[in-house]
Amino acid sequence: MPPASSPVDAAEQPQSGPPQSQPQGQVNGLDRFFKITERGSTVARELRGGLATFFAMAYIIVLNPIILGSAKDMYGHQLDNGQLVTATVLTAALSTLLMGVIGNVPIALAAGLGVNTVVALQLAPRMSWPDAMGMVVLAGVVVMLMVATGLRERVMNAVPLGLRKGIAIGIGLFIMLIGLVDSGFVSRMPDAAHTTVPLQLGAGGHLNGWPVLVFVLGVLLTLALMTRKVPGAILISMVVMTVVAMTVHAVADVKSWGLTTPEWPGNPVAMPDFGLVGEVSLFGGFEKVGLLTGVLFVFSVLLSCFFDAMGTILAVGDEAKLTDAKGNLPGVNKVLLVDGLAVAAGGGTSSSATTCFVESTAGVGEGARTGLANMVTGGLFALGLFLTPLVTMVPSQAATPALLAVGFLILSGSIRAIDWSDYTIAVPAFLTMLMMPFTYSITNGIGIGFISFCVLRLAAGRGREVPVAMYAVSAVFAFYYLMPALGLT
Helix, strand or coil: CCCCCCCHHHHHHCCCCCCCCCCCHCCCCHHHCCCCCCCCCHHHHHHHHHHHHHHHCCEEEHHHHHHHHHCCCCCCCCHHHHHHHHHHHHHHHHHHHHHHHHHHCCCEEEEECCCCHHHHHHHHHHCHHHHHHHHHHHHHHHHHHHHHCHEEEEEEEECCHHHHHHHHHHHHHHHHHHHHHHCCEEEECHHHCCCCHHHHCCCCCCCCCHHEEEEEEHHHHHHHHHCCCCHHHHHHHHHHHHHHHHHHHCCCCCCCCCCCCCCCCCCCCCCCCCCCCCCCCCCHHHHHHHHHHHHHHHHHHHHHHHHHHHHHHHHHHHHHHCCCCCCCCCCCCHHHHHHHHHHHHHHHCCCCCCEECCCHHHHHCCCCCCCCCHHHHHHHHHHHHHHHHHCCCHHCCCCCCHHHHHHHHHHHHHHHCCCCCHHHHHHHHHHHHHHHHHCCCHHHHHHHHHHHHHHHHHHHHHHCCCCCHHHHHHHHHHHHHCCCCCCCC
16 A cells, blocks of 8 residues: 655655765675665665654554454454554564565565455454464465465466456455444444345444544545645554544543553553464364365465565565666565565464565655665564553554555556456456455455456457466366355365
8 A cells, every 4th residue: 555655855866777886985884785875875765764664554553453353263262452463563573674684675564454354354263363373374385485486476477467456456345344344334234134235334324423433534534644645644544533532532421442442551561462473273274174275265365465465566666766677676586585484474473464565665755775774664663562552542443444545545556457448357357356345255256256267268269368377276266166066065
């Protein structure tokens, strides 16, 4: 999600093209390691860029625990909110620092929106939390193996651009629906109503109560700040609406805010709780759901991370003028390797898969061109380990407006790339983006999109244009959907 970013001062604008020569005495070890001068940057710009990136993506510290903490596994267990905050900031800090040192690019990482909904709403209800996180670890291992063999780029090329964009849009629409439901703006119609309408406005067809009003005001404030291109718009809106919620809670009779109550903690600083770190069962999920379903779950996590990370890496690299004439990022395999490690690390800490954040463009807009910016961003995330009480007082009504903003930005940035005149790609993309929110499943959206793409290309006499990998994956999805009819579930 690209937030608004501040322009670099004209006098400090980084130079593109060949690096400027500089006397050896002026190039210290830090400069040589991160290639600061070589990329036309300065230490000041890198520090400022790292700060901008952190504030642009710090909302994930609040949002990820809310998404994961609101779900239950098959045994009815919920993850502790405070432990989720620790896991989220720990993984974001380590992954971002690692990307800076190994990849030397200004790309920060944190728990990915979209993939955390896969874990919370698809995996966890069918197994235990350790089982679900084990599948995230396996997805990360697969990513690293694909990078090592060069398969990651080849597999990505097998999926047409339009369908990739459809997947991104579907995830955007899905997380928008999650935000509407978690905030109370939309609620499920009780089965006793005997109606074909599954959702309704508010709790009874109307918007009632202070919490919903806080959400509505938060949405309007977030969108207004984004329209004004204010840097860190999402984080600013969260802070402001949390203060509003605290004020409302202090003066009004509010029965429930949901998971968290907006009250100032007695002590805003506390030691981190690492209780979720290492709570992983690598293969327990397969015992619960079976081999084929388990493989498809891992595949869903893999795809959610796969395309989002690849697109983000290339987008940020291009914005930072780090790509070559063909649009490729030199040293991309190191970047992709760290991304795979981050996915696995997210499962290992129970914070869901960690991936590259396109909010890193905020730091690039401030002049960041090297991994030094990540040292700042990662260091600030590390400080969040000791501020858990502050984070856990943010109500979902103040945080979920971010989901609508992110969903809009995903949709607006992807929908133009679909060729709507070619029905063999437009229809599968359309089905993909709609089936995700309508079936409450990212897996279903991907599967239906893949199958319909293969069928329509065959119907149009263009079957040879479909890569073998697409046929193979579509066949697996088709068998998965036919399993109940075949008596295999």
